[in-house]
Amino acid sequence: MKVLVPVKRVIDYNVKARVKADGSGVDLANVKMSMNPFDEIAVEEAIRLKEAGKAEEVVAVSIGVKQAQETLRTALAMGADRAILVVAADDVGTDIEPLAVAKILKAVVDAEQPGLVIAGKQAIDNDMNATGQMLAALLGWSQATFASKLDIDGDTAKVTREVDGGLQTIEVKLPTIVTADLRLNEPRYASLPNIMKAKKKPLEEKTAADYGVDVSPRLEVVKTREPEGRKAGIKVGSVDELVSKLKEAGVI
């Protein structure tokens, strides 16, 4: 079985996003970019399936700017076998919407015929939490979102999902789409020898036009602003003072 893993290049998890003064978006110039953390978990899960003999090949795919090839090299260094870069934007500030990404991914799935797609549940830039579900819809496949456990057995997958109030386990027929939640696994760090080896692994470059997908946005971003601030309050010196302040505030 082949596993396809979409990965997104996003602002690094540890960098605070800053809104541009003119309200046109978030400043991404000279900001450290990394693989979306949930996508790292997805890559790790795919590699573990290969190591367990349940997958033969792991293909990473990224859609966005040309620089996303660095993100794909990271996936290759972690253990993916090959990569596909679909260039769909020139400007690093352009975010391709999940619907357009899902349409390109559908075309990639049609060409590659994977038995399983594992994606991150959410990208930490647009926070949409949508691409996996949208891809499943376009393919007419089942979806197992927010996965914290994945067991592949023959042509079915048993997936434990993080839901409000606890966990839910469902069974889906392959091919299917799984989206990774936080506790699915802990992604490995790529070793230096593997980073060197990754440079020689195949990375195919395509464009959105190759797949005949129109990536023009459906949502026009009118403006981007800072959230309302919250003023710091006071420091209290003891538990007793805290209790009396809370009583004064009428919350206890």
Next chain:
Amino acid sequence: MAVLLLGEVTNGELSVDATAKAVNAVKGLGDVTVLCAGSSAKAAAEDAAKIAGVAKVLVAEDARYGHRLAEPAAALLVSLAGDYDHIAAPATTDAKNIMPRVAALLDVMVISDVSAVIDAETFERPVYAGNAIQTVKSKDAKKVFTVRTASFDAAGDGGSAPVADATLADDPGLSTWVSDQVAESDRPELTSAGRVVSGGRGVGSKEQFEIIEALADKLGAAVGASRAAVDSGYAPNDWQVGQTGKVVAPELYVAVGISGAIQHLAGMKDSKVIVAINKDEEAPIFQIADYGLVADLFQAVPELTQKL
């Protein structure tokens, strides 16, 4: 203009709080029809009918809708979509699972986690873990979106909307339910609780999380956790408060041993009163807390529990 709102139904019961907040968010867009789907959904539909501002309730009661599976629920919403300009739901895990599927089937872009409705086409939503608020204008014929419930007050009661059966849609039959592991708890539900006590990495272990739980129980509060505490295995993921977990806005939020990473703040900064207990006086959580106590949590929290 008409709105179809997916009510939050779990095991036959309507989550009135989440549904009423979503009703309040969308009622300015047109007549609101609430859809209640589940293996048992009639009682939930009766409850939805009482929410002020609801014009009509549709009930889809069938086993295929019983286990929160996305595919049959999305098929149902798409089959009903023709009559509505807006299709919305409170941003619960179920809706986050279902609504993007609905949007893609209708060839429209989903708008997740709407925090303000500006007009029929224009919405605000947080991005970058709440570090920025984006205003987006949808060019799609139908708007499919989820509502960040913490950003809205609940609509009141006193409504008496008519309830009708919805025509069921074919079940795509793509997935089957196996089991639920629901955490047994007498505590209030995290997203609708009036008080929340959360622990962070500073709590140090799963065992020591008990002091957080003891304080929560004394306050009648729900228990939350930071992502760092969840990552470290101190607390289950469904306790996670933050951009990647739940967004809460209680009357009182007590953050214990939580440094205040941006992604955590995004999930709780709309709380009315915030208390922070942390031994590091430089912790960013103090910059947003109404009352900060610089102290060793292992002494301060049991003392607080005892003195309340």
